[in-house]
């Protein structure tokens with residue numbers, strides 16, 4: 001390849017060293033290509049390492065069709081990628097790196113030691129010292145991609161800001177694996193959006209997914225925003241255990257599940273809320289707010305609750321009555337007092353209705369930077385079956401920067417890696 005001396009000519013550039021980029025590099029390496037992997041950060045896989053902090057949930061052991069259905073509207077686009085590299089393939093791949101996996105509670109799959117670091121270490125070791133005849137991946141850290149030399153023209157050199165100044169790179173094939181826009185301090189900041197847009201690549205705006213929400217306030221206390229200080233100062237950070245959360249999406253999809261979440265200073269977050277986050281975000285976008293109903297005693301029928309609430313309480317206070325007869329105290333009691341006025345608290349029928357379906361109005365998603373993942377990104381319609389941009393042959397896209405979302409539970413990493421496999425294989429095919 002001919003190029004001016006200041007442009008580094010490479011066979012393949014992979015930009016982004018998260019799981020998607022590393023997986024694309026691995027597949028290309030296996031086909032004999034020399035890979036140059038660029039990342040803005042001083043080291044790769046920072047979000048992957050963070051994911052390992054609370055136990056790296058690699059994938060999920062449910063049946064394949066149920067697994068695919070977690071990607072909701074993007075299931076048709078992701079199914080072929082997951083057929084090629086699905087949950088079992090991911091477990092086998094980890095095994096090949098010397099990291100065994102096990103199926104934990106609710107069929108989530110974890111590495112035996114729950115950690116990401118040993119897996120990442122073994123992975124990088126193999127990329128740097130591949131079995132013959134593989135060529136070691138060359139890692140270029142602190143190389144922040146800034147788009148193409150000619151804005152909107154992916155056939156022009158890639159431009160990087162580096163500690164040694166600007167670096168231009170001309171690649172025969174490029175895989176973009178830049179992540180979404182959450183936890184920007186770990187590297188993925190979504191800055192790529194205008195550059196791809198200028199190249200005419202179809203995008204949906206990045207929005208928070210698996211995120212917390214701010215509440216719309218309590219009319220009882222005359223608040224239009226947030227919790228009263230009484231609730232937030234005493235209870236922020238405390239979990240709601242064993243509650244049921246119900247909500248309805250804009251297209252009528254019903255979410256109705258039991259689990260746990262946490263009260264925050266301004267709203268709610270945590271696994272049960274994350275699971276409902278797509279429906280809630282879409283509802284807020286459509287209506288300006290979204291309502292969830294909480295069943296504070298999901299194991300008890302409304303009749304049982306009504307009987308207990310109405311049971312004569314003599315001289316006992318309402319709070320000790322609720323505690324002794326219904327087991328409602330602490331945060332659950334505080335929430336009832338936050339959202340019901342005195343008359344409702346003292347009306348057995350209204351109190352029963354609130355215990356079984358306490359309405360909480362949500363006003364907005366928490367900022368995308370706080371979210372576990374992002375939705376939106378490069379539209380599948382802009383890509384062929386190998387994740388190559390139709391308009392720009394030789395340019396591939398993988399990972400969270402694609403327009404899909406999924407709940408937590410291992411679905412994020414599985415689709416991320418499956419798309420890395422597809423883009424890597426696609427790029428190798430195209431180069432051949």
Ligand SMILES: Cc1cc2nc3c(=O)[nH]c(=O)nc-3n(C[C@H](O)[C@H](O)[C@H](O)COP(=O)(O)OP(=O)(O)OC[C@H]3O[C@@H](n4cnc5c(N)ncnc54)[C@H](O)[C@@H]3O)c2cc1C
Pocket residue numbers: 015016017018019020021038039040041044045046047048050051052055056057058059143144145146177178179180182183186187188189190191192371372373398399400401409410411412413414416
């Ligand atoms: C707290 C937390 C816990 C999580 N836990 C789990 C879990 O248990 N299971 C699960 O399935 N998923 C989990 N996830 C989600 C999972 O980590 C992501 O889905 C996954 O990391 C996405 O991979 P990616 O390669 O697409 O992007 P990323 O991992 O974000 O990697 C993108 C890379 O691109 C680089 N980059 C970005 N812009 C540029 C640029 N301009 N120039 C050069 N480099 C750039 C970044 O530095 C980064 O290294 C978790 C996420 C968070 C935040």
